[in-house]
Amino acid sequence: MKATEPMLGQVCPAHSLHVPAMILRHHIGPLKGTDRGLLVRVGEGTRKISCELRKKGIETDIFASPSLREWLQFPADTAVDTETLSQAVETVLDGLAVFQDGLLLLRRDYQDVSSWSTAPMIMGIGASYYEIDHFALVVADRLEHADYLWRLAEADARLVEGPGVWPDDFCEHLNASGSYLSMVFGTAKLPNGGTVVLLAPNAQGDQLDRWRRSRQQGALHHVALSVTDIEVAAAEFNAEGWKPMSKQPVSDGALTQWFLKNSADQIIELIHRSDQKSTATFSCANITELRSAELRQVPAKSDQ
Structure with missing residues (x-):
């Protein structure tokens, strides 16, 4: 031994x-x-x-x-x-986030921007605990998005992606995926090692705007959990009722991601980084595959 x-x-x-x-x-x-x-x-x-x-x-x-x-x-x-x-x-x-009445929420202690830099980047699922790689929060509009980024800068967070309109300012070849799927996007690295992705609707009534209006204050768009073996982790989540949103994980060689959803329509992202120094929360190669899977599940445009 x-x-x-x-x-x-x-x-x-x-x-x-x-x-x-x-x-x-x-x-x-x-x-x-x-x-x-x-x-x-x-x-x-x-x-x-x-x-x-x-x-x-x-x-x-x-x-x-x-x-x-x-x-x-x-x-x-x-x-x-x-x-x-x-x-x-x-x-x-107790960690950063909690499931409550079918919603994935920031804990009450961590709903203000000023608290994110000291929050434990931990989340429990079933009997296991995971490190939170990043969490994604939707705010009301561009003005609130800019205010959040300014407040994060005051709290010594470092902007690592954006701000800009996704995908237009990040992955030009994805523009054809539909304007109703675009969003205002920005990512900040927190002093505690965690990362927050701030999202805002690009236009009133678009997909993200409807998502935000249907949920209460503090609801998270998704939480990304760092895992060592993404396929083993996905099997464990599947046993807990989480279903993959694509047939297999996507990888660009450096970033491997897999999104899963439960019956309450909550989303967990499993993520593995080959380069631990990387701060990227997406790559255009990965998101092309993930978006293709999402578009296959989106209702016809007449319903948008």
């Missing part, structure tokens, strides 16, 4: 009361005691969760072994303030 793989034993007494209760509350399954601490399977978001906890003064161990990459360990030899630990774990695992 490798040195990075702890021996399993009884649940560590130092953590036997408070951590398991929090784990159960968040529907996390496997929980094991080891001679080095409490080992918990949290899913793909392990590294991000560990990073977020460290910001709050809680040290955890992560593992290099592929068999343990989804496991987080609370060390047994570290003094723990149970109240601090409880608050930190709850805040981090």
